[in-house]
Amino acid sequence: METVEAQAAASDAERRREQRGWYFYDWANSVFSTSVLTVFLGPYLTGVAQAAADAQGYVHPLGIPVRAGSFFAYAVSASVLLAVLVMPMAAAVADRTGRKKPLLGFFAYLGAGATTGMFFLSGDRYLLGGALLIVANVAFGAAVVIYHAFLPQIARPEERDAVSSRGWAFGYAAGALVLVANLAVFLQHEALGIGEGTAVRICLASAGLWWGLFTLVPLRRLRERPVPAAGGKALSPGGGAGQLLRTLRDLRRYPLTLMFLAAYLLYNDGVQTVITQASVYGAEELGMSQTTLITAVLLVQVLAVAGALLMGWLAGRFGAKRTVLGSLVAWTATVSAGYFLPAGAPMWFFVLAAGIGLVLGGSQALSRSLFAQLIPGGKEAEYFALYEISDRGTSWLGPLLFGLTYQLTGSYRDAIFSLVLFFVLGFVLLARVPLARAAAAVGNPAPERI
Numbered sequence: 001m002e003t004v005e006a007q008a009a010a011s012d013a014e015r016r017r018e019q020r021g022w023y024f025y026d027w028a029n030s031v032f033s034t035s036v037l038t039v040f041l042g043p044y045l046t047g048v049a050q051a052a053a054d055a056q057g058y059v060h061p062l063g064i065p066v067r068a069g070s071f072f073a074y075a076v077s078a079s080v081l082l083a084v085l086v087m088p089m090a091a092a093v094a095d096r097t098g099r100k101k102p103l104l105g106f107f108a109y110l111g112a113g114a115t116t117g118m119f120f121l122s123g124d125r126y127l128l129g130g131a132l133l134i135v136a137n138v139a140f141g142a143a144v145v146i147y148h149a150f151l152p153q154i155a156r157p158e159e160r161d162a163v164s165s166r167g168w169a170f171g172y173a174a175g176a177l178v179l180v181a182n183l184a185v186f187l188q189h190e191a192l193g194i195g196e197g198t199a200v201r202i203c204l205a206s207a208g209l210w211w212g213l214f215t216l217v218p219l220r221r222l223r224e225r226p227v228p229a230a231g232g233k234a235l236s237p238g239g240g241a242g243q244l245l246r247t248l249r250d251l252r253r254y255p256l257t258l259m260f261l262a263a264y265l266l267y268n269d270g271v272q273t274v275i276t277q278a279s280v281y282g283a284e285e286l287g288m289s290q291t292t293l294i295t296a297v298l299l300v301q302v303l304a305v306a307g308a309l310l311m312g313w314l315a316g317r318f319g320a321k322r323t324v325l326g327s328l329v330a331w332t333a334t335v336s337a338g339y340f341l342p343a344g345a346p347m348w349f350f351v352l353a354a355g356i357g358l359v360l361g362g363s364q365a366l367s368r369s370l371f372a373q374l375i376p377g378g379k380e381a382e383y384f385a386l387y388e389i390s391d392r393g394t395s396w397l398g399p400l401l402f403g404l405t406y407q408l409t410g411s412y413r414d415a416i417f418s419l420v421l422f423f424v425l426g427f428v429l430l431a432r433v434p435l436a437r438a439a440a441a442v443g444n445p446a447p448e449r450i
Contacts, residue, residue, distance in 0.1 A: 015154060015155070015156075017221055018223065022150055022163070024214050024221075025217075025218040027170040027173070027217075028108070031175055031179075031210050031211060032136065034176075036136070038275075039294065039297060040200050045071065045126065046068065048121060048126045049071040049126040051126075052068070053068040071126060075129075075130040079137035087141050087142050087145050091149070092381070092382055094145075095149075095378060100146050100150065100381065101222055101223075104143055107142040107146070108139070108215040110135065110139040111143060112209070115132070115136045115205070115208030115211060116205045118136075118201065136208075145387075148368060148380075148384040150222055151163065151164060151369065152373075152375060152377075153380065154222070156447075161315040161320045161365075161447075162312045164312070165315070165365040166308075166309070168308040168364055169361060178210055179298055179301060180298065182207075247382045247385070254376070254441055256437060256441055257374040257383075257442060262429060263430035264430075265390045267331070267422055267425075269397045270420075270423045271331065271363065271364070272398060274356065275360075277398075277402050277416065278352075278416075281338070281412050282296065285343065286341060286342075286344070288349055296349060300353050301357070303358050307362045308361030308362045311327065311359075312362065320370050321430070324366050327362055328423050328426060329427070331363070332427075334359065336417065339414075371387055374439055374444070376443060377444070401418050401419070402416070405418040
């Protein structure tokens with residue numbers, strides 16, 4: 001009996017060690033999302049493109065006339081479209097071979113290397129900037145898919161909410177820490193004896209170095225698992241598109257998992273649109289300064305740490321589904337309150353940012369852990385590729401509604417309020433998903449509270 005108990009204790013210790021290593025990939029890669037995509041790269045790359053533009057304000061990548069001010073947005077769009085093809089193929093290779101760690105390392109260091117290379121983005125090198133952005137963002141997406149796929153392997157069903165929440169908290173903590181350091185370099189560049197452009201390039205490169213350095217931790221601590229009997233199949237023809245179709249056909253066998261994914265698609269589109277359009281709303285409708293907007297981003301990052309941990313605790317008490325449904329009520333209330341914010345009042349804008357931060361990390365973390373319960377064994381990476389595509393590939397729906405509402409009404413207040421629709425529809429659909437039955441349908445044991 002002592003031997004069995006000792007083995008169980010050793011197994012628990014090994015699992016917790018893997019979990020701690022897994023958290024560090026969130027710690028490693030989140031700085032790319034925060035410092036690079038959210039804060040620094042967009043304005044800087046736009047400036048580089050403008051420096052290369054002709055007299056009419058156009059640049060000509062591959063001979064195609066593009067307004068310099070649109071180049072960053074087009075590069076992001078191109079990276080998302082390419083990622084939709086790359087992610088399913090990378091996921092299928094990971095599931096078929098069981099070699100998740102080498103693939104995680106390959107894509108992580110490809111992305112980190114491209115991000116570090118942004119230090120050389122100066123003058124009129126807009127094509128270099130676009131290429132590095134596309135490589136980094138595609139690699140980021142592929143690595144995240146494989147990273148997510150470790151969650152069902154390193155955490156028991158009853159642990160997944162807490163483990164996923166801690167991972168998100170690690171990520172937001174790293175994003176806040178590095179962003180503070182980056183802002184210090186950017187705001188004090190004259191005192192440091194460097195130009196503003198050089199300061200931005202240092203900030204961009206530092207995110208890549210951080211990403212690469214801390215990726216070493218999960219690569220050392222995570223371990224491979226044997227490929228299940230269902231694994232080892234040949235990859236489907238047609239590359240990423242063919243693999244995506246194969247996964248979608250397989251998903252039809254699990255309508256409740258599909259129903260959850262549809263609910264996630266709806267409410268997550270609302271979440272992502274609030275994140276991307278809040279700065280536009282703050283600047284254009286509320287008259288907030290750039291400093292106020294960056295401070296609000298930092299506030300969201302800091303409070304998302306507490307929010308993720310708090311909602312992980314609530315999931316342990318009341319179940320992840322109820323907690324996510326509660327977060328959608330909070331999202332609806334927060335976005336609705338944003339409609340009434342007075343212009344020229346930074347304090348109220350910070351209150352809005354605080355509300356977003358408290359529900360942001362938790363709703364994302366628990367959605368990830370819930371989906372992990374609904375994946376058939378041996379297909380973790382494939383299904384998380386579909387999860388990421390639902391995140392990235394449909395993220396145009398919210399901005400489209402936001403843009404159309406503004407075009408029809410001329411009011412950013414109406415535009416931001418229109419996003420309530422995504423949270424309401426997502427709530428209704430998620431409430432109808434019997435998650436315990438959905439987990440059983442794919443052959444997984446459901447935790448006591450789900």
